[in-house]
Amino acid sequence: MANGWQQAAAGQAARMLERLHEYVAQETPTGDANALNAFADRLVARYADLGGTARRVPAATGDHVVANLPGRGPLAEQPPLLFLAHHDTVWPVGQLGGSMPWREEDGIVHGPGVFDMKGGLVVLETALQLIAEQEANHRPVRIVVAADEEVGSPSARGLVTAESEGVVAAFGLEPPHPNGDLKTARRGSSRVRIEITGREAHAALDPESGVSAIDELVDQLIAVRSLVGSFDDVLCNVGTITGGGRTNVVPGTASAEIGFRFIDPDTERAVLDSIGKLEPVRDGARVQVSVVSNRPAWRPSAEGDELLAKVAAAGRSVGQEVGGAVAAGAADTNLTGWLGVPSLDGFGPVGKGAHAIHEQIVAATLPERAALIAAIITSL
Template structure:
């Protein structure tokens, strides 16, 4: 399907341009700058663009009309994001470097390469005048913190699209992601009562002591659910060693293999009560992506992708992923879903983040075949 070297060059040039825009989650101006470029690139390929506006960053929806006999089919939904975990200035500390078969740079692997590959796939279809059904691409602005403002937009696609395909990177071995564990962030906040730690400790209520006991209880709870991954990611509170702490909080990351366990554990956490008289405990669900389990419709979509891969001389394998993404929302909502169609590489969220360049053209050809056949 065309010249792989020319495809690689085109994808690389677009990817380098996208990485040149620093887009930390929560910076609406920075996100808008790149979104404008992405919008222009895809409008040039025939997309109709709309914007889902939010104060922390707007989401971009791009609709491409069907071509040929399938123009009235339900759209294929593709999911991507343009926010990254990296702060402004990271490009100075971690510059864009092209070296051999590797491109390094913040946000390159997770997941601006997926956007560049997707553009080349559409270009290939147009160049070869291949028919396809309608396509919808949603580019999310807050995926890296659980898509709190994009969730409603994504879940609203239920019943309006035929399937959902994520442009996140594949597993490190190149396998696609055929299901995902659920991912939830919970914040425990405690308000106690300050007092002098030596002269009148009995008049105080230690928020730190309350929080520590709550975390120990959570550890005990998790022993009954060995499949759940639980990480106390942030713990903070108090201020001085001679003052009984008046406030404390912890943020907890949880990963669930299945929806049933997720439901039970979250219900237990949200029902947590204070241990100490007078302490005020708040349990807040910061973000939640439901478990997306393998099932008949998801398996059928993967089988279709395997057939499309064979048409362009590729083989595909797939397995579950412990990491979460927006396909949790589609898969958990019953939309047949598949993920990992982005570039191979490694180092997501790490200073060695990198894209494996030889994977770019084959991924574009695979995506084009999927668009043409599904």
């Protein structure tokens, strides 16, 4: 059937676009529990239609989804393959009706979430549908769809860890590299919050009685920049800054969230330990540092190379050349790779513009990716 997956998937191209349009139309920003739970219900029903058992896993900011599909034939009792996805996006409700309308033009599909990563959800569903229709032999398949991946999966980390137990390999449905290559390793990623408490006072009549939390925060951020500069190849982005209220009041509170990316666990630990020891510059100021979310570095491995070789062979069986390279971005495959599970990511459709207003995919790569995943599931 290997050569037939490409043809079978091509026959689903129009339906894949329809389903993707339906998914994009149901906007699911991170943290909007009602929107995410409604989409989770949709996924649970879809995986049940495909012959699996699925459930919502409760979380305060939006429920996750876990599904298990039984294997068939001689491989039915073998360890499962794990697929990792997410249904949250970075876009607020209303983005679709504003500056990012759904549109198809010259084989390119635009819209919030088409690339990151509702296209990947449609690709996996289609592959599973093709396998069911052909009654092909395969290992069991396990699926975890996180609701807070875009903010580091703080509530999904334990779930991903638990569902990784006993699997033979893990595959992420995140976008691939621009040329379609898969992702074979990822930088570690941590979000850190620095909170400053100062003391309010009248900025003109009694400034000496105040302790500016904003001034303290600025000095702490300069210290962080200096600290990061002492390490090789650490990425640091101050993503948010808040504080104060009025120009005639010495600000009593301020905070910042910083995103870090690391190539190895030792550097990550050293940087986070150092930042955790920050001391106030001003008398009367208090500094509190907390790690909001963390994804450990996923390093290249011999097991990963072996998995890529098997996936490349599956790709050749459907007429595709599959390559792989290390990625700078982080995702839930960081965790499986760090845990020692052979992992690959980037099985979503080819496109560009993740987290950007020009987010888009190449429509033709939807059935191509579905054929590749069908070949992988039935050959590993």
